[in-house]
Amino acid sequence: MSNRLELADVSWRRVSPKLVWVELASAAVVLLVLLAIGTGMWLLKLWVPLAIVGVLAVGSIVQLAIIPRRVRSIGYQLRDDDLLFRRGIMWQRFVAVPYGRMQLIDINRGPVARVLGLSELKFVTAAAAAGVTLPGLTAADADELRDRLVALAESRRAGL
Amino acid sequence: MSELAPRESAAVPPEVPPAVAALTDGQWHRLHPASPLLRGGIVLIAILGAVIANLRERLLSIFIPRFDEGGDPIDYVLNNGFVLQALLVVFVVLLVLIAGFYLSWRMHSFRITNEVVEERSGILFRTNRKARLDRIQGINIVRPFFARLFGAAKLEINQAGQNGNLQLSYLGSRAADDLRREILRLASGTHAAAVTSDPAVAQGFVDRRVGELLAPELDPGLAEPESVVKIHLGRLFGSIILSEGTVILVLALVGGGIWIATTGEYYALLFALPSLFGVGSVYLRRFTKALRYTIAGTPDGVRVGFGLLSTSNETLPPGRIHSVQVRQSLLWRPAGWWEVRVNVASHSSNKGAAGQANTTILPVGNFEEAARVVALVLPGFTLPNFLAVGPDDGFTNSPRRAVWLRPFSWRRNGFATAPDWLLLRRGAIWRQLVIVPQPRLQSVAITQGPVLRLLGLAGIHLHTVAGPIRAELGAIDRDAALAFFGSVARAAVDSAQRDTSHRWRAGELPGGSPA
Numbered sequence: 229m230s231n232r233l234e235l236a237d238v239s240w241r242r243v244s245p246k247l248v249w250v251e252l253a254s255a256a257v258v259l260l261v262l263l264a265i266g267t268g269m270w271l272l273k274l275w276v277p278l279a280i281v282g283v284l285a286v287g288s289i290v291q292l293a294i295i296p297r298r299v300r301s302i303g304y305q306l307r308d309d310d311l312l313f314r315r316g317i318m319w320q321r322f323v324a325v326p327y328g329r330m331q332l333i334d335i336n337r338g339p340v341a342r343v344l345g346l347s348e349l350k351f352v353t354a355a356a357a358a359g360v361t362l363p364g365l366t367a368a369d370a371d372e373l374r375d376r377l378v379a380l381a382e383s384r385r386a387g388l
Numbered sequence: 389m390s391e392l393a394p395r396e397s398a399a400v401p402p403e404v405p406p407a408v409a410a411l412t413d414g415q416w417h418r419l420h421p422a423s424p425l426l427r428g429g430i431v432l433i434a435i436l437g438a439v440i441a442n443l444r445e446r447l448l449s450i451f452i453p454r455f456d457e458g459g460d461p462i463d464y465v466l467n468n469g470f471v472l473q474a475l476l477v478v479f480v481v482l483l484v485l486i487a488g489f490y491l492s493w494r495m496h497s498f499r500i501t502n503e504v505v506e507e508r509s510g511i512l513f514r515t516n517r518k519a520r521l522d523r524i525q526g527i528n529i530v531r532p533f534f535a536r537l538f539g540a541a542k543l544e545i546n547q548a549g550q551n552g553n554l555q556l557s558y559l560g561s562r563a564a565d566d567l568r569r570e571i572l573r574l575a576s577g578t579h580a581a582a583v584t585s586d587p588a589v590a591q592g593f594v595d596r597r598v599g600e601l602l603a604p605e606l607d608p609g610l611a612e613p614e615s616v617v618k619i620h621l622g623r624l625f626g627s628i629i630l631s632e633g634t635v636i637l638v639l640a641l642v643g644g645g646i647w648i649a650t651t652g653e654y655y656a657l658l659f660a661l662p663s664l665f666g667v668g669s670v671y672l673r674r675f676t677k678a679l680r681y682t683i684a685g686t687p688d689g690v691r692v693g694f695g696l697l698s699t700s701n702e703t704l705p706p707g708r709i710h711s712v713q714v715r716q717s718l719l720w721r722p723a724g725w726w727e728v729r730v731n732v733a734s735h736s737s738n739k740g741a742a743g744q745a746n747t748t749i750l751p752v753g754n755f756e757e758a759a760r761v762v763a764l765v766l767p768g769f770t771l772p773n774f775l776a777v778g779p780d781d782g783f784t785n786s787p788r789r790a791v792w793l794r795p796f797s798w799r800r801n802g803f804a805t806a807p808d809w810l811l812l813r814r815g816a817i818w819r820q821l822v823i824v825p826q827p828r829l830q831s832v833a834i835t836q837g838p839v840l841r842l843l844g845l846a847g848i849h850l851h852t853v854a855g856p857i858r859a860e861l862g863a864i865d866r867d868a869a870l871a872f873f874g875s876v877a878r879a880a881v882d883s884a885q886r887d888t889s890h891r892w893r894a895g896e897l898p899g900g901s902p903a
Contacts, residue, residue, distance in 0.1 A: 231836075231866055232841060233866065235870070318838055319837045319838075321833060322834045323833040326877075326884055328881070353830045353831060354733060355831060355851035355852055355853055355854070356854050358833070384881075384885070386827075386884040386887065387522075387707070387889070388523075388710075388733050388853070
């Protein structure tokens with residue numbers, strides 16, 4: 229697998245392993261909905277839609293199986309002048325955002341994440357496509373990281 | 389600029405016409421007195437008139453139960469001796485309308501200080517909007533035909549975001565031009581005195597109106613005439629006809645014709661005719677909107693103007709263009725035509741030339757004209773001849789194994805880096821070059837899916853503000869992409885720190901020469 233994307237001399241900070249449970253919960257909801265629809269189809273003897281729902285259900289079970297690896301693949305690093313972010317195993321994605329480009333920082337907490345004490349931090353720039361979202365930070369970490377990023381952005385402020 | 393003598397006072401240059409100095413003095417000012425009428429008052433009255441004309445019997449019978457249906461209301465008024473009351477009602481309605489218009493005009497005011505443009509409006513619900521001068525993304529002057537007759541113009545100050553524009557509608561036509569120049573001068577951070585052109589102003593109301601209607605959209609005192617691109621009528625016509633839409637239209641016509649001829653259902657022609665008229669009017673509108681297209685460089689940025697009856701004319705200050713795309717479709721290749729589009733942070737409420745989004749900065753031109761436009765919008769950049777293909781074409785292109793994913797274009801699918809610019813070239817059928825100025829780059833990403841991994845390739849994305857251009861490239865050699873990612877991430881930080889274009893003329897001294 230020498231063709232994989234790897235960046236030299238980067239020590240990634242990983243997110244909390246508890247994020248696995250958040251992801252599992254949302255995948256399980258999808259699976260339950262699919263099973264309910266499938267049961268309905270089976271009772272109504274609609275075989276073709278049932279097959280489609282079945283394929284979707286198998287797909288979401290596979291998703292469930294790789295969630296722990298997917299969570300482990302999320303990483304970030306605060307470099308001197310920019311934030312480096314990575315995620316994905318099959319579809320790898322690395323993003324580098326200069327701190328000065330920050331427009332605002334969002335912190336979101338879903339219901340399951342709140343129970344586990346996790347927050348999601350979103351780094352918003354003027355470009356909608358950047359999509360730098362750090363899930364699975366402990367609430368204290370997220371607040372601290374937000375304050376740190378805002379301070380860094382303030383010292384390196386650039387225009388649009 | 390160097391022929392200007394040093395001024396005693398840089399704050400209020402003496403060349404500014406008195407009317408404008410008054411508008412930019414930091415005090416609150418009102419808009420053109422006809423503004424409420426132009427902004428839709430006339431439409432309102434017309435609608436009201438139509439409603440009353442159509443429903444007058446019904447309306448009268450609601451209010452006056454004894455009213456004899458079918459009779460003329462004027463007869464009714466005369467016969468029953470209600471002349472006085474009727475006149476009173478009409479008078480009160482008129483009075484309320486005029487009072488409303490007057491109030492909305494009186495409550496709508498704006499001011500321009502050294503830092504912000506601020507607008508207050510609304511009678512019951514007050515609105516206050518501020519635009520910071522160093523965050524202005526562009527200033528647009530729009531003159532709808534009706535407003536032009538009144539000698540009025542709409543000044544739109546564009547800011548970043550979906551709904552961030554500040555509209556001063558309406559101002560006097562000359563005042564709008566002068567005001568834009570003054571706002572740009574204040575925003576540029578220059579200490580140099582303003583240059584004003586003073587064309588001979590015709591005497592008399594009618595002469596002045598006619599003069600304004602016929603005047604060119606570009607202020608001749610500011611434009612550099614040699615940089616203006618002219619679109620010939622034939623080329624404009626051809627570029628509108630030679631589009632993908634026309635191909636679909638022709639296919640639909642041929643298909644429909646065959647269907648009608650074989651089935652003999654000639655009544656279908658009745659339905660086809662109105663839609664043909666509709667399509668024709670779309671083509672016509674594109675044509676008329678792109679007439680009188682001009683583009684020129686001014687000290688305060690690029691100015692793009694167009695329109696025959698309703699005109700529009702926008703100034704984009706330097707450093708407000710986030711990416712530029714030069715592209716050509718297969719249909720245009722025999723003619724050698726190119727289109728230039730840009731990504732900007734603001735979203736003007738007005739359509740651009742040729743009825744397209746106003747991000748199309750050159751609707752059609754040959755390569756040399758496209759290069760001139762690119763040089764205007766990206767000062768200091770010269771468009772390379774990116775059509776050549778080969779090992780020394782200046783681009784890092786896809787390796788041969790990318791032929792599986794880019795069967796036609798792998799030889800010309802690549803990137804190049806210059807000190808301040810990033811260039812992405814792609815497409816064999818729809819050829820294009822995307823140029824991203826490094827100081828405008830928001831972030832950079834590198835991606836790889838399973839297929840790309842198998843071939844040892846990767847994709848790169850340059851994130852800029854949202855717009856029609858997507859600055860991304862797929863199927864690049866993995867190592868080259870990683871090197872690009874690393875160097876661009878570093879360069880983006882450096883060039884953003886060096887960038888001073890939010891105050892683009894801050895270095896200029898009162899004498900007018902750059903520091």
